[in-house]
Amino acid sequence: MPSLTLPAPAKLNLMLHIVGRRADGYHELQTLFQFIDHADQLRFQARDDGEIRLHSDIAGVPHDDNLIVRAARALQQHASCPLGADIWLDKRLPMGGGIGGGSSDAATTLLGLDHLWQLRSSEDQLAELGLTLGADVPVFVRGRAAFAEGVGERLQPVELEEPWYIVVVPQVSVSTAEIFRAPELTRNTPAITLHAVLERGGHNDCQPVVEQRYPEIRNALILLNKFTSARLTGTGGCVFGSFPSKSEADRVAAQLPASLPGFVAKGSNISMLHRTLRSLT
Numbered sequence: 001m002p003s004l005t006l007p008a009p010a011k012l013n014l015m016l017h018i019v020g021r022r023a024d025g026y027h028e029l030q031t032l033f034q035f036i037d038h039a040d041q042l043r044f045q046a047r048d049d050g051e052i053r054l055h056s057d058i059a060g061v062p063h064d065d066n067l068i069v070r071a072a073r074a075l076q077q078h079a080s081c082p083l084g085a086d087i088w089l090d091k092r093l094p095m096g097g098g099i100g101g102g103s104s105d106a107a108t109t110l111l112g113l114d115h116l117w118q119l120r121s122s123e124d125q126l127a128e129l130g131l132t133l134g135a136d137v138p139v140f141v142r143g144r145a146a147f148a149e150g151v152g153e154r155l156q157p158v159e160l161e162e163p164w165y166i167v168v169v170p171q172v173s174v175s176t177a178e179i180f181r182a183p184e185l186t187r188n189t190p191a192i193t194l195h196a197v198l199e200r201g202g203h204n205d206c207q208p209v210v211e212q213r214y215p216e217i218r219n220a221l222i223l224l225n226k227f228t229s230a231r232l233t234g235t236g237g238c239v240f241g242s243f244p245s246k247s248e249a250d251r252v253a254a255q256l257p258a259s260l261p262g263f264v265a266k267g268s269n270i271s272m273l274h275r276t277l278r279s280l281t
């Protein structure tokens with residue numbers, strides 16, 4: 001049976017404004033997504049009996065709840081595909097870190113199995129299917145750095161600088177739902193244009209809430225701020241800062257305490273997944 005190995009890279013939210021709330025409770029955002037070259041790895045092998053089997057456990061996530069399995073089944077159903085898959089995951093991205101690991105795994109599964117099963121679904125179809133799995137899945141399906149509005153589904157591709165980042169991983173997991181439920185969260189930041197974001201930057205409305213509730217994350221921000229302007233990604237807990245070169249980023253990373261693990265990765269406007277898929281065709 002044919003097999004395929006693909007990366008599921010992380011994203012950063014370079015800014016994240018909350019501009020309103022929908023009737024269903026979901027928040028309307030304006031956010032700038034960029035990918036980084038730091039990724040989970042997934043291997044897919046087709047099966048002819050229609051079974052979907054993920055052979056790698058994630059602590060605390062039952063097999064059938066894993067976004068990889070849910071994405072595979074959603075695609076199978078959408079395309080009425082009789083094939084199945086064995087799937088192996090090498091988990092390298094921290095969970096609950098705000099760098100989108102679960103969403104990226106789901107997107108890689110949609111694109112990987114679409115390729116392996118030769119379904120030839122359109123990018124629009126896969127992005128729509130992805131949105132049913134999570135608000136961040138469509139940007140990973142499309143694989144281009146983007147300004148996102150709505151709950152993250154209205155995407156405008158953007159060309160950004162591609163600096164090197166340090167991503168610090170405080171050893172706490174933040175629940176996205178908890179931060180969006182917080183009464184003190186700012187939900188009425190005035191909407192701005194993409195032009196204004198690119199010219200003046202922005203901020204992350206979740207950051208004050210997370211800093212107040214998680215002292216470890218506040219400390220990480222204080223520490224990284226000594227070297228560069230540090231910010232929270234998504235609802236946290238990862239914190240990042242940018243540097244003009246890998247050597248600069250490595251030099252600063254070497255000075256961070258062992259209690260604050262992290263990694264250095266290059267920013268990218270085209271995700272590693274899409275670069276890998278292009279090299280296959």
Ligand SMILES: C[C@](O)(CO)[C@H](O)COP(=O)(O)OP(=O)(O)OC[C@H]1O[C@@H](n2ccc(N)nc2=O)[C@H](O)[C@@H]1O
Nearest residue numbers: 013025026027103134135136151152176177180234235
């Ligand atoms: C914060 C971001 O990471 C920014 O990229 C995303 O908007 C979150 O995306 P995600 O992790 O895919 O989130 P989902 O799994 O769709 O939602 C988790 C929970 O967060 C809340 N949620 C999420 C996204 C959103 N725009 N408004 C919300 O209120 C909802 O309570 C939801 O039940």
Ligand SMILES: Nc1ncnc2c1ncn2[C@@H]1O[C@H](COP(=O)(O)OP(=O)(O)OP(=O)(O)O)[C@@H](O)[C@H]1O
Nearest residue numbers: 066067095096097098099100101102103105136234
């Ligand atoms: N394949 C998967 N990888 C990681 N988490 C998964 C996966 N499948 C389901 N989950 C569940 O999703 C939760 C969120 O995981 P994820 O790593 O995507 O968080 P995140 O980086 O904070 O995401 P986001 O930036 O989208 O908020 C996990 O705590 C876990 O319960």
